Amino acid sequence: MKLINFIIEAPWLFLIIAGFAGYFQTVTGFGLGMIVMGLAGGLGIAPVATVAAVISLMTLVNCVVALPGRLHHVHWPSVRATTLGIIPTIVVGVLLLDYLSDGAATVVQILLGLVILYAASGLLLKANRQEQVASRASFVLFGGLSGFLGGLFGIAGPPLIYHYYRQPLELIRIRNTLILMFAVTSGLRTLFVVGRGEMNMDILTLTVWAFPVIAVATWIGRHWPPPFSAATMRRLVFIILMLIGVSLIVAGLFS
Template identity: 65%
Template sequence: MDIVAEVPWLFLLIAGLGGYLQTVTGFGLGMVVMGLAGGLEVASVATVAAVISLMLLINCVVALPGRLQHIEWPSAGAVMVGVVPSILAGVAMLHYLSDEASSVLRVVLGGVILYGAAGLLLKPTHQAHVASPASFTLFGGFSGFLGGLLGIAGPPLIYHYYRQPLPPARIRNTLILLFAVTAGMRTLFIAVQGQLSLDILALVGWSLPAVVAATWVGRRWPPPLSALAMRRLVFAMLMIIGASLIAAGLTF
């Protein structure tokens, strides 16, 4: 199927919605795009995961210059130890499920989106001391696996980092670096396997202007809602998407 010829505008609308929500709330791009595009079967989960990884990589590369001195390097190094091998396992699992058990893949995707949605309203309890390197490696493994499987590496690392007694700006910059590493490793791996097709690159090329435009709109015309109300709105949207994917997978 020629993805660009068949469904570009629907995908662009979904990418624009994800970009707008990311701008006005600070989260949601990957989960919204993956959930809607995968649920509506706009493109395969493998294709959408590859597109999200490339979009995230470009976003992080643009955001990182000038911020490297504000990164929590000891924990970031520990996370990378867990991320690299688990990404490979996640990509391998994606290809197996795509070929052998697409209904299971829908259920897994729905579950991850529900998990991410729950994290929007649950406020992590701060720890008294920074966690051990082993815990960062463990959460890095979880995130790397989800990044490899679905292109959504954020939820475990975001939850773990925001429990640490670290300055919020340092946490944000560290997460940007780690998401860049995750997206870059995933993209490199599928490129080496010959799976970085022209359709994927074309979708990225089409999607970036839509996300940039949606970001500009979000900054200029944010919705007349409080931050808490917006979080609740996105939470409800993700819960509906996740539950729908699980229901579709169980009845497939």
Template identity: 60%
Template sequence: MSLEIPLAFLAIAALAGYFQTVTGFGLGMIVMGATSGLAIAPVASVAAVVSLMTLANSAVALPGKLAHLDRRATLATIAGILPAIMLGVVLLDALSGSAESLVRIILGVVVLYGGVSLVLRPRQRETLSTSASFWVSGVLSGLCGGLFGIAGPPVIYQCYRQPMSLVAIRNMLILLFAVTSAMRTLFVALRGQLDLEILALTGWAIPVVALATYAGRRWPPPLSPLAMRRLAFLTLMLIGGGLILAELG
């Protein structure tokens, strides 16, 4: 592995770790989208690293932040996430060997949808959705998490519909991403797919993500929530659209 690969990966990881801490999401989408667009490493390898990075991010961001989560909604979402993760990993294995271009297009669509969902933010409900609704969002997020280590868009949309505070939504999302990453990592490890390159990239990235997460908690940007949403939208749209155009061009 040349020196340029880990340096570029670490720069992207630092940006993504900070971004996720101040918004509640984005680490996986930024890292997967940017590294795939720049062809820094294979999609399957980066997805494994993203899962481990998300765990590091969550370990710094979550302590003392879980007291106000809705237990019913959280458990229902997790119940949907867990089995779908395994299906996503198996599907990625099947596609990576024969349809790498299709994998990148699907990744671009997922990242693009993550950006669009920020603009098409649904009207907040007056009461919490049913457990079945949270379970379905968990299944869709688990599938995305298994494929790319990105559990974001479906569960983000679901959470922002709920009559919960922004702090509660952000912390619930970080917890769900942590559960997704832990389950995906365990499943990949049991399949013998955590090779030395993945572990090396993770070893370099975790301290960087932890520092970026601390910086996000200590020095959040002086931007309004609306400005943060616009910045997130623009970032994800550029990454997702660029991936799709590169593969179709």
């Protein structure tokens, strides 16, 4: 009977979304947070604040596993500047989400739709590389944008991904620097949420459920990638996220 109740009470739709997101990130290298927030948050499976906290925890664990032995590939000068931008704006993002969640669900819905559209556009956007590494101020600026989105919805990736892939750095250095920055963003957001006493059982339960599903989806992605290219996968998720983003905005405006 306990096993039956355990199976019935499982958040199956959320786990399906997490599995799809984990598989997609394995075969393309990015997208877990965007997909989970876009589908789980957009479809109302769980409160946006809960989904954002779960995404931060999943991202943090993923980064901690991926980083050991690769820190020598990190571009440290940009890390310091980017972190300066992240710290204050991630607090602003979390506080704004708390404020809006209390009585402005429609505004949260529209903002989420806009962020998802922005994130979706990044799937197909190709950044032209610069001849020299950008200024310290630019890393602070893009760090601030990522911190705000990370605090608001747990989706810190798009601004940083766009900015770093424009830099004349080796791809391995870009990838590992981004992993570290995602760890910083997720870690800071999680610490702030814990400090405010908002790390509840719903967040922890969803996270515990999601970890093994994402692990299995990652293993499947490594051994059985899709029969079409990563570019096709990006277009597919681009279409899905665009539809969700537009529907959230339209529903919010008419409500």
